Amino acid sequence: MSSDTYTVVGAGAIGGTLAFSLARAGHRVRLVDTDAAHVAAIRERGLTVARGEHRESVRVEAVTPDAYEGPVHRVLLAVKAQATGAALDWITPRLAPDGWVVSLQNGFNEELIAKKAGPERTVAAFVNIFADVIEPGVILDGGAGALVVGEHGGAALSERVGSLVADLRSWGPAVASDNVEGYLWAKAGFGAMLAATALADAPMAELIDRHPATMDAVAAEVFDVADALGIALEPFDAFEPEAFRRTADPAVRRAATARLTAWLRTQSKDRSGIWRDLAVRRRPVEVTTHYAEVFAQAERHGVDTPVLRAVIDDLRELERDPGLMAEARLDALDRLTATGPAVPAAASASAESVTGAPGEERAGAVRAWLEARREEMVSDLAAYTSLESSSTDLAALDACLTWLRHWLDGSLGAPGAEEIQAREETGDILIRRYPGAGDRPVLLLGHYDTVWPTGTLEQWPFRRDGDRITGPGVFDMKAGLVQAVWALKALDALGLPRPACTLLLNGDEETGSLASSEAIIDEARDSRAALVFEAAADGALKTARKGVGLFTLTVAGSEAHAGLDPEAGASAVEELAHQILRLTGLRDHEAGTSLNVGVIEGGTRSNVTAGQALARLDVRVATAAEQERIGAALAALRPVDPRTSLEVSGGWNRPVFERTAQVAELAELARECAAPFGLELRETAVGGASDGNFVVAAGVPVLDGIGAVGSGAHARSENTSVNGMVQRAALTALVLATLAED
Secondary structure, three states: OOOOOEEEEOOOHHHHHHHHHHHHOOOOEEEEOOOHHHHHHHHHHOEEEEEOOEEEEEOOEEEOHHHOOOOEEEEEEOOOHHHHHHHHHHHOOOEEEEEEEEEOOOOOOHHHHHHHHOHHHEEEEEEEOOEEEEEOOEEEEOOOOEEEEEEHHHOOOOHHHHHHHHHHOOOOOEEEOOOHHHHHHHHHHHHHHHHHHOOOOOOHHHHHHHOHHHHHHHHHHHHHHHHHHOOOOOOEOOEOHHHHOOOOOHHHHHHHHHHHHHHHOOOOOOOOHHHHHHHOOOOOOOHHHHOHHHHHHHHHOOOOOHHHHHHHHHHHHHHHOHHHOOOHHHHHHHHHHHHOOOOOHHHHOOHHHHOOOOHHHHHHHHHHHHHOOHHHHHHHHHHHHOOOOEOOOHHHHHHHHHHHHHHHHHHHOOOOEEEEEOOOOOEEEEEEEEOOEEEEEEEEEEEOOEOOOOOHHHHOOOEEEOOEEEOOOHHHHHHHHHHHHHHHHHHHHOOOOOEEEEEEEEEOHHHOOOOOHHHHHHHHHOOOEEEEOOOOEOOEEEEEEOEEEEEEEEEEOEOOEOOOOOOOOEOHHHHHHHHHHHHHOOOEHHHOEEEEEEEEEEOOOOOEOOOEEEEEEEEEEOOHHHHHHHHHHHHOOOOOOOOOEEEEEEEEEEOOEOOOHHHHHHHHHHHHHHHHHOOOOOEEEEOOOOOHHHHHHOOOOEEEOOOOOEEOOOOOOOEEEHHHHHHHHHHHHHHHHHHHHO
16 A cells, blocks of 8 residues: 555544545555454454444455554554553654654643654644444444644644545544644543543433532643643533633533533433443553643642542542442542642642752652642552552563553653563563653662462452551552652652653562563663662661572482382482581671572482482572672582482572662762751661662662661561651652752
8 A cells, every 4th residue: 555545553433433434435544453353353344333223334454563564654543542652662663754643542642752753743633533442343433523633733734734634524524723732621621521420330411410510620620730831722512611611600611511411412422431441341541641741730830630630540440440430439529629638838839949949948848749649649559559460470460560551651641662571471571761851861670560479469458557558569569669650740740850760660570580680781781870669678778788599409319119229229318418518508697698498309209219309599698709609619519429410500590789889879869868858868788689689780870778668578567658658759759859960
């Protein structure tokens, strides 16, 4: 197919509807979608649109991304907002120099497209189409909608926009505008109302009628942010945004609501796509990604959005259990609109009042901002802990990582770039790059796997008792990641500088990071420093960790009947006993070297001289010199009984983490940042290893143990402190701000 082909990436409700109309009008159309069943159905039976009982099909090319290698020119991007980055990773290497991408999506996606494809190859669009995929290859047409196209950044309308709009009129009333942004922000207000209706299982129109307080509040909060940005809102379909501004006449608002609900009742879809994702498809909703930009701008401009945040928090809870849908949630939101949360004045300090402020003033503003949001931090940790992520349960790890990506989008907005490194036998590796000051980023390192087997939550759920939180993984190390994210949010909200950051999360740390260590080292070498969000050691930073060796000593003997011919065999078990005594002699507690024979196996029956035996060793060393000594000693082992043979397998799982001058310098910086909080930050050396060991060995300074404050790692007593979460998030924020200015 030639350059006049429309490549529609994402053949769902929006992409499928527009592709159908374009193909029926005679345009060349290629569909690209990751849903193999959907693609197969389109290839076999054509792309079908259903209107009531009537169905009509057209033939189009349909492929999965991995099955198409050619160039693309005119790309209609219609994937879910949270999939934009991954879709662009597929599109941009194939995009022709004169090609372009138009965002026919919900939410604010143009900036990410511009970053990856280039502003000159980005076309802005607003789309409000009521449609749904009801079965593979079949789109339900939900009725008339709106479609507006313009150039990125509000530039003058071009020939390509005019040509595209003319072609899209095969669908319906497509128009061109130099204020697409005004439509997008207007829809964000309308979309907030639809998001709220997804909290209950009832028609949208009915819920909007019954809960005007909530509906008015969420739209007004969005439009408060739009006002702060100087956006001129645009009406569309039956939605009149001016009527839902905070300053609008109540009578005008009631009349506009009546017209809106009357129009909604004419649509074949009476519930939102958000509701369908939760109740029918049982998958994460994209709306949490949509409102990341709204929340980010609200924070920057000091605009409160409590009701909209509560809606998004409720939706995240329903992602985990859609059975909790209830209109009582909207009743609670109605009450929230009447009271509103109390936010300390210091917590809403503007960027101008904090940027460049003296240390104590800056620290106070950061701490106050986080203090006002401590319950949101607890809520995030509760949601994260409710997702089990045992190192040995690949399905659970995959589900947890999916949730994390959505949560990160909602908390920090879309990253500058994202990479997922798939692993077959362990959890995948997530790498996200966030822009900021400096050419070399700061590596933010953590893991999302835990030692707790799937099912632990049934007997030991997340619990909070005052300042104390317990639950599997809260200390090691789920609270650490929550703190890191909230530190970045605080910097953005207060207008403080932050360095370019690379967030790396692996899913096999608790089993030795065997599948992720190379990725960690690669990222470390490109970074100026690393912050490891492992838990603190009784509040102290970890500036030295032991190297860890995991070895197996296998002894081969020869079997014989132990009673009839006791001299004929050579016992591997007896030889192993001799070797264990030799091994224990390698310990040197003064040098920090421990050696534990944790498991022994051998023999087959009591009346058979053992033909094989093995011992599994855990070795910990504090210095590279000790690592060399132990390695040499293991290599030099020889059997006592010459009829037996020895084999040592395994190796050093993690290198030694020594307190280098660079590590000491970074710890001193952290102590200086802690001082304005009245916190005396201590250092300590520990026997346990972390992924920070790899980073230090790569020659990069590490600040380890900046995560949770609590105790009980790997034990049923595992706990963390709410006050500690706020304190450590504030400390992290100041460390990052200081690094950004250095």
